[in-house]
Amino acid sequence: GDSVTQMEGPVTLSEEAFLTINCTYTATGYPSLFWYVQYPGEGLQLLLKATKADDKGSNKGFEATYRKETTSFHLEKGSVQVSDSAVYFCAFNTNAGKSTFGDGTTLTVKP
Amino acid sequence: NAGVTQTPKFQVLKTGQSMTLQCAQDMNHNSMYWYRQDPGMGLRLIYYSASEGTTDKGEVPNGYNVSRLNKREFSLRLESAAPSQTSVYFCASSEIYTGYTFGSGTRLTVV
Numbered sequence: 001g002d003s004v005t006q007m008e009g010p011v012t013l014s015e016e017a018f019l020t021i022n023c024t025y026t027a028t029g030y031p032s033l034f035w036y037v038q039y040p041g042e043g044l045q046l047l048l049k050a051t052k053a054d055d056k057g058s059n060k061g062f063e064a065t066y067r068k069e070t071t072s073f074h075l076e077k078g079s080v081q082v083s084d085s086a087v088y089f090c091a092f093n094t095n096a097g098k099s100t101f102g103d104g105t106t107l108t109v110k111p
Numbered sequence: 112n113a114g115v116t117q118t119p120k121f122q123v124l125k126t127g128q129s130m131t132l133q134c135a136q137d138m139n140h141n142s143m144y145w146y147r148q149d150p151g152m153g154l155r156l157i158y159y160s161a162s163e164g165t166t167d168k169g170e171v172p173n174g175y176n177v178s179r180l181n182k183r184e185f186s187l188r189l190e191s192a193a194p195s196q197t198s199v200y201f202c203a204s205s206e207i208y209t210g211y212t213f214g215s216g217t218r219l220t221v222v
Contacts, residue, residue, distance in 0.1 A: 034210045043201055043213035097142050097207045103153035
């Protein structure tokens with residue numbers, strides 16, 4: 001069935017380090033792919049998305065590329081800040097509309 | 112601000128009490144969802160509504176009921192609250208192939 005596998009956390013980095021959070025998916029059809037961010041005490045916010053193969057989504061310095069051949073959508077950022085500390089969720093949906101979410105990866109960035 | 116509005120933000124119930132969580136969106140989205148989020152469990156879908164007039168069960172529907180009152184509003188009812196329903200509840204809305212817009216959550220404690 002449909003599923004999302006995310007890199008397990010927690011991930012702890014120093015400020016200005018390079019970030020990668022891995023995400024792979026199993027889906028029928030041609031999904032749209034998403035990354036969401038959840039800051040402490042808040043709801044999830046859409047961070048970026050990609051709707052077809054080789055698309056690159058980007059926002060706030062974060063990037064992810066839709067890799068159909070490896071069914072992956074890894075999240076990257078070149079230089080993380082303390083303010084990036086949050087939980088990150090990978091997700092996809094198909095033409096049914098309902099999304100499938102990963103379990104979330106907690107990122108802590110230390111000064 | 113445009114988005115998804117949930118009420119209340121916090122609630123404490125005694126075991127056996129009932130309550131309704133309210134959700135409204137002003138983006139003219141067709142689909143709406145209720146999730147619960149527990150530590151270490153990620154997001155779990157309780158119920159969803161693909162369009163006005165339809166509702167379907169998600170992964171964890173037991174103990175809950177929903178009403179899609181109109182296109183804007185989707186409420187979640189706990190008929191007889193149990194401690195196992197202590198959680199953070201999120202409402203979300205979407206269109207096909209778009210990401211979700213989440214509300215800020217309702218933090219429910221059942222004692």
